[in-house]
Amino acid sequence: MDKKQRSPKKQFIIETAARLFRDKGYRATSMRDLADAVDLKASSLYSHIKSKEELLRDICFENAHRFVNSMEAIEQEYNEPLDQLKALVALHITIALQDPTSITSFNDEWQHLSEPFLSEFLSLRKDYEKRFQQIIDAGKAKGVIKNLPTNMIFYTLLSSLRWIYDWYKPERNQDTTDIVEHLQEIILGGIVK
Amino acid sequence: MDKKQRSPKKQFIIETAARLFRDKGYRATSMRDLADAVDLKASSLYSHIKSKEELLRDICFENAHRFVNSMEAIEQEYNEPLDQLKALVALHITIALQDPTSITSFNDEWQHLSEPFLSEFLSLRKDYEKRFQQIIDAGKAKGVIKNLPTNMIFYTLLSSLRWIYDWYKPERNQDTTDIVEHLQEIILGGIVK
DNA sequence: CCTACCGATCGGTAGG
DNA sequence: CCTACCGATCGGTAGG
Numbered sequence: 553m554d555k556k557q558r559s560p561k562k563q564f565i566i567e568t569a570a571r572l573f574r575d576k577g578y579r580a581t582s583m584r585d586l587a588d589a590v591d592l593k594a595s596s597l598y599s600h601i602k603s604k605e606e607l608l609r610d611i612c613f614e615n616a617h618r619f620v621n622s623m624e625a626i627e628q629e630y631n632e633p634l635d636q637l638k639a640l641v642a643l644h645i646t647i648a649l650q651d652p653t654s655i656t657s658f659n660d661e662w663q664h665l666s667e668p669f670l671s672e673f674l675s676l677r678k679d680y681e682k683r684f685q686q687i688i689d690a691g692k693a694k695g696v697i698k699n700l701p702t703n704m705i706f707y708t709l710l711s712s713l714r715w716i717y718d719w720y721k722p723e724r725n726q727d728t729t730d731i732v733e734h735l736q737e738i739i740l741g742g743i744v745k
Numbered sequence: 746m747d748k749k750q751r752s753p754k755k756q757f758i759i760e761t762a763a764r765l766f767r768d769k770g771y772r773a774t775s776m777r778d779l780a781d782a783v784d785l786k787a788s789s790l791y792s793h794i795k796s797k798e799e800l801l802r803d804i805c806f807e808n809a810h811r812f813v814n815s816m817e818a819i820e821q822e823y824n825e826p827l828d829q830l831k832a833l834v835a836l837h838i839t840i841a842l843q844d845p846t847s848i849t850s851f852n853d854e855w856q857h858l859s860e861p862f863l864s865e866f867l868s869l870r871k872d873y874e875k876r877f878q879q880i881i882d883a884g885k886a887k888g889v890i891k892n893l894p895t896n897m898i899f900y901t902l903l904s905s906l907r908w909i910y911d912w913y914k915p916e917r918n919q920d921t922t923d924i925v926e927h928l929q930e931i932i933l934g935g936i937v938k
Numbered sequence: 939c940c941t942a943c944c945g946a947t948c949g950g951t952a953g954g
Numbered sequence: 955c956c957t958a959c960c961g962a963t964c965g966g967t968a969g970g
Contacts, residue, residue, distance in 0.1 A: 579772035580857065583949060595950075596955045604949065660853070664773065700927050707912040708905045708931050715904040719896045734893050738901050741935025776965060788966075789939045797965065 562600045565590055569607040573657035578608055578664045608661060609669055615658035616676045618647065623683055633691035634744065640684065641739060644713040645732050652717035659714055681706070691744075698745055705743055712739050755793045758783055762800040766850035771801055771857045801854060802862055808851035809869040811840065816876055826884035827937065833877065834932060837906040838925050845910035852907055874899070884937075891938055898936055905932050 558566070568589045572581040583604055587594040601607060626639045648655055662673055685706050691697035697705070712735075720731070751759070761782045765774040776797055780787040794800060819832045841848055855866055878899050884890035890898070905928075913924070 577770065577772055577856065579770055582947080584947090593956060595952095595957085598950070599955070663770065698930070700931060703912045704924075704927055705931060707908055708928065711906075711908040711911075712901045712904045715900055715907075718904075719900040731897075734897055735901065737891070738893060738898060738935040742931040742933065743935075775963080777963090786940060788941085788968095791966070792939070 559600070565597065565600055566607055566610050567653070570611050570654045570657045573608070573611070573661050574653055578657070578661040605664075605666060605669075608657075608664060611654055612658050612662045612665060612669075612673055613676075615647075615655060616673060616680075619643075619680055620676055623680055627683070632696075633687050633694060634696045636687045637691060637697075638736060638740070640687070641709070641713065641736055642732050644710075645716060645735055646728070648713065648716040649720060649728060649731070652720070656717055681710075684710075696745055697743055700743075709739060709743065752793070758790065758793055759800055759803050760846070763804050763847045763850045766801065766804070766854050767846055771850070771854040798857075798859060798862075801850075801857060804847055805851050805855045805858060805866055806862075806869075808840075808848060809866060809873075812836075812873055813869055816873055820876070825889075826880050826887060827889045829880045830884060830890075831929060831933070833880070834902070834906065834929055835925050837903075838909060838928055839921075841906065841909040842913060842921060842924070845913070849910055874903075877903075889938055890936055893936075902932060902936065 565586070569581070569586055572585055572589060576585070583594045583597055587597055590597075622643050623640070626636055626643065630636045630639055662670075665673055685702050688697060688702050688705055692699055692702070716735075758779070762774070762779055765778055765782060769778070776787045776790055779800075780790055783790075815836050816833070819829055819836065823829045823832055855863075858866055878895050881890060881895050881898055885892055885895070909928075
């Protein structure tokens with residue numbers, strides 16, 4: 553599961569799979585498609601990986617752990633709910649800009665995980681969402697966030713952050729800090745008091 | 746294509762397909778799954794529909810036309826860009842609350858359309874997005890909307906509207922006008938001056 | 939609306 | 955890493 557323990561070839565296969573899963577969807581991506589994309593025969597993939605689903609698992613859990621770990625770091629680094637919220641927004645934006653492919657197939661294709669991995673994934677996600685909403689609640693209690701339904705604020709916020717890859721065109725060479733600032737103004741502007 | 750011209754049975758099949766496509770994805774939904782859900786044998790589906798893709802086409806284009814037609818009505822009814830924007834936000838929310846199933850598989854599964862339908866669909870969508878962005882530009886020119894990149898405002902706005910089905914639980918019996926008002930405050934709050 | 943069935947494609951294995 | 959091949963499942967048709 554650790555990125556560093558993987559062979560370069562396996563890492564290349566996983567990254568290519570993430571791109572195909574994003575572009576065509578997990579189910580519509582055949583192992584023959586993937587084999588072509590990495591210049592192998594389909595059967596040769598299996599000397600590097602165990603199964604098609606293993607690829608999806610690697611992508612989904614790597615990202616899930618990335619978010620959960622960052623959540624812990626942010627909770628420890630900041631005390632004010634508004635600072636934590638800003639850091640979380642910045643985190644989502646940064647990851648979306650750095651690794652748009654992996655994050656997209658993580659967002660959209662986790663539903664094809666089989667048990668028990670599906671439950672494990674959903675439990676990681678639920679934990680993350682719960683802590684995110686607790687920060688919003690803390691902000692509301694402190695009077696720095698508008699008194700609107702927490703789930704409404706949370707999902708609106710998270711949704712805005714999900715589709716950055718859809719409009720962000722890295723070739724325009726925008727400054728990343730500019731993007732983070734603008735998006736924070738748009739996204740947090742309707743939430744903070 | 747017209748809802749009223751379809752037999753009740755065909756309408757039922759389409760609505761069931763929309764639900765399955767949303768829950769499992771288009772590719773992961775087999776015609777045997779659909780047949781089971783409507784209590785038929787797989788082969789019997791074909792006396793009501795021409796193909797699996799026809800179902801997806803009906804769902805995608807029905808929703809696409811619904812948005813394009815509403816856009817025209819809003820452009821004619823309102824003159825001020827801010828009023829148009831508010832009406833568009835209300836439109837997306839209303840549709841999401843009324844018909845969450847159909848709208849979700851429209852949002853997520855259009856990529857599985859084959860040519861020439863894929864191009865036709867994308868051209869409808871592009872037209873809609875262009876007119877949406879022109880309204881934002883008009884608002885910026887009038888000074889009622891913040892001077893931030895139009896595509897950033899547009900996609901953030903649209904993204905927030907896409908996932909309402911994900912948190913909206915109709916059994917809680919919230920008042921719809923309340924939801925529209927709260928969401929407009931959250932979503933437009935970061936955009937209007 | 940059903941039974942019976944088709945060719946194509948799927949994920950994956952055997953054996954070298 | 956390849957050739958050869960597997961059983962399962964797919965969307966869809968024939969014929970009644």
